[in-house]
Structures are given as structure tokens and as C-alpha cells.
Amino acid sequence: MAPLFLLVVAALTSAGACAVGVRWLGLRRDRLGPAVLGLCQLAGVALVFLALNVALGLAIVFLARGVLRVFVSVYVLDDVYLPLLSAIQAVIFESWRGLRAAR
Amino acid sequence: MAVRALRLVGAVGIGLLLAVGFTPLVNVVSYWMAPSRALAPAQAIVVLGRGGVNDRGELNGASLFGLMEGVDLYRRGLAPLLLVSGSPSGTHGTEVERRADVSRECGIPDQAILTMTSARTTHDEAQGARTILGPRGVRRVILVTDGQAMGRAMALFERAGFDVIPSYGAPVLQWGGTPEARLGVMKRVVIEAAASLYYRLAGYL
Numbered sequence: 001m002a003p004l005f006l007l008v009v010a011a012l013t014s015a016g017a018c019a020v021g022v023r024w025l026g027l028r029r030d031r032l033g034p035a036v037l038g039l040c041q042l043a044g045v046a047l048v049f050l051a052l053n054v055a056l057g058l059a060i061v062f063l064a065r066g067v068l069r070v071f072v073s074v075y076v077l078d079d080v081y082l083p084l085l086s087a088i089q090a091v092i093f094e095s096w097r098g099l100r101a102a103r
Numbered sequence: 104m105a106v107r108a109l110r111l112v113g114a115v116g117i118g119l120l121l122a123v124g125f126t127p128l129v130n131v132v133s134y135w136m137a138p139s140r141a142l143a144p145a146q147a148i149v150v151l152g153r154g155g156v157n158d159r160g161e162l163n164g165a166s167l168f169g170l171m172e173g174v175d176l177y178r179r180g181l182a183p184l185l186l187v188s189g190s191p192s193g194t195h196g197t198e199v200e201r202r203a204d205v206s207r208e209c210g211i212p213d214q215a216i217l218t219m220t221s222a223r224t225t226h227d228e229a230q231g232a233r234t235i236l237g238p239r240g241v242r243r244v245i246l247v248t249d250g251q252a253m254g255r256a257m258a259l260f261e262r263a264g265f266d267v268i269p270s271y272g273a274p275v276l277q278w279g280g281t282p283e284a285r286l287g288v289m290k291r292v293v294i295e296a297a298a299s300l301y302y303r304l305a306g307y308l
Contacts, residue, residue, distance in 0.1 A: 003125045003282050041106060043113030071223050073190075078294060 046090035050083055057082075123289045124282030133288050134276040136295070137250040138257050142272030146241040147217075148173045148182045151228055151248040151256060152189035152198060160195030162202065170202050172270055173247045174209045182245055185211055186235060188219040188228050225252070225298075226307045229259035237264070245270055251291040255299050258308050 021027035057077045064072045122128050150173035154165040162170065166189065177185050185206060189198025199218045206216050217235055222228040225248075236244070247270040248256050257267045280288070302308045 006282060007125060037110055040110040040113035040117065043116050044109030044111070045113070047112050047116045048109070073223070074298075078290070 042090055042094055045094055046083075046087045049089040049093075050086035053082055053086055120286075123285055127278050129285045129289045129292065130276065130278055130280065132292055133251060134274055136254055136292065137271070137274035138254050138269055139273045140268050142181070142245070142270075143268060144180070145182045145243040145245045145266075145268055146239075147184040147186055147236055147243075148176050148245045148247065148270075149186045149228075149232055149236075149260070150188065150202070151225065151246065151252075152222065153248065155190040155198045156193045156196065156201055158194070160193060160201060162198065162205065166198055166202065167205070169247050170205060174206060174211060176245055176247070176270060177211055177215070178209075184215055184217060184236075184239070184241065186217040186219060186232060186244075188222050188231070191221055191223065225256050225259055226302070229256075229263040229265075232260065232265070233263040242266055243268070249291060249295075250274060251288070251295045252298075255295065255302060255308065259302075262308070 018032070022029060054077060058074065061072045061074050061076070064070045150169050152166070153169045154163040156162055156166070170187065173185055173187065176182065187199060187202040187206065189202055191197050191199065193200075197220070199220050203216050203218050207213065219228060219231040219235060222231045232244070242264070243266040244260065245268045246253065246256055246260060250269075250271065253269045253271075257269065260267045299308065
């Protein structure tokens, strides 16, 4: 029931945002598809950053264990902030790319 | 081309995120991963390390939950020994020390509590259990750990010479859960898949 409730709430605010966008902000309905593609692209970049962060983190952990003989748990990477940081990296990177394209 | 690939990766990621949170996909995967064996009396209960202690030296929720499962199995008379493991680090006491303290506070006699103080990984724990329990003639153990981690832990303990029973016996397929809880389960499934791959590459499995 709780998952369905969340989906209904998100669907209602999405419908509201669509109405506001079309009626008051002058947004075009036919640009919604490309906006969703933009989200997919942003999510893709975020996943690439996440994969890079995990790979580099693991390499450092195993380097510390193998070379420095210091035990570092791989669970240091098990933190909700790693995907959040990856998302921030993706937003900044995509904004940067967008600025270059607009110039 | 790169943009299309990124969009595809992103779409798959978003699709998976929604499928994990809003369908029973992860419940089924988790159930499928958990080994099944009838819960039966054994010679020892082994509670694997899980999470450690906080800055005040208190067991965290996951560690306490695992220990309570072990204590409950002991109280039900399923084994005469309780071997507790845990992270050896901590400024105000370690996970193992606190787990032993809590076990005593729960009424388990001193002589029934065994501690594994230096294990840092599941592989270490399997080897440590062999060192501690082997000389006592213990062969059949009940293992307490996460359902997702049980498959790898059982394989390691079996390689160390034990006959292993998972603490939950036969897993139960649960359909419920909030999206956040399901996401947490999915994270453990992914971590466990990566750990199993590493253990195979390292030759532990």
C-alpha cells in the first residue's frame, strides 16, 4: 500500500507540474519527451561516476591492504553519500557540457 | 553514440530503481539467494560480525540483532556453545567484547560463550572458527548472518570443515516492504554478489 501511495503522490505532483508548465510557463508538450531523455542521460552519467568512484575506492582499499599492510574494510564504500556525490558530479559535469554547447 | 549509450544506461538504471522499489523483484532475488536447510540441533552457534560498535562502544542495530538471534537459538537449546565474532576495532571496547557482555547479561553462562577476536573478513571468521571449535570436536554449527550473505558464509564454513545450518532454517518469501527497505535489500544483494565474485577470484570459494 505504501509504495502505491508514493507513486500516486508523485503522479499527482507531476500532473500538476505539467499543467503549470504548459499553462503559465509556456512550456511545449512536445518537449517533454526530450526532457525525459535528458534525465536518462543525466542518470547514465551519474551511474558512470558511481562506477568510477566504486572502482577507485576498491583499488585504494586493496592497495592499502596489499602494499601498506593496513586493513581497510570495503564497507567504507557502503555509504548513501557515494551515490549522492556521484549524482552531484553528474549534474555539474552535464551543466559544464551544456554551457560549452550553448557558447 | 556515447550520448545514446549514456541514455540507455540511465534508462536501465531508472527502470531498475523503480522495479526494485515498487515491485517484489528484490524479495524474489533475496529469497533465491538464501540457502535452505532445516533448522536442527548443532554443537555450536556462530554469530558472524555485522557492523561493529558506535563511538560510545555500543553495539549497532545490525550487530545487536544478529547477536539476539544467536542468543535466542541458544536459549531454545539448539546448541551448547555460542561463538561470537565481530570487528576488532573500537575505542571504547570492540564488537566482540560488547557481544560477549550482552550474551552474559542475557543469562548465557560464561563457559558457553566463545569469542573470536581478530577476524576482519568472513574468510577470517571461517578460519578462526576452525581454530577455536576444531579442538573441541565441533563439526555441526548454526550460522547467524544476513540472508544475503549466508550463501557465501556457508560455503566458506563448509570449506573449513563444518556442517552448516543457516540460522533461519528454510527462507520465507516475503512480498512486503517499503521502497526504502527494498532498496536496502538490493544494496546488500549487490554487495554480496561483488563479494562472492571477489572470493572466487581470490580462491576462497
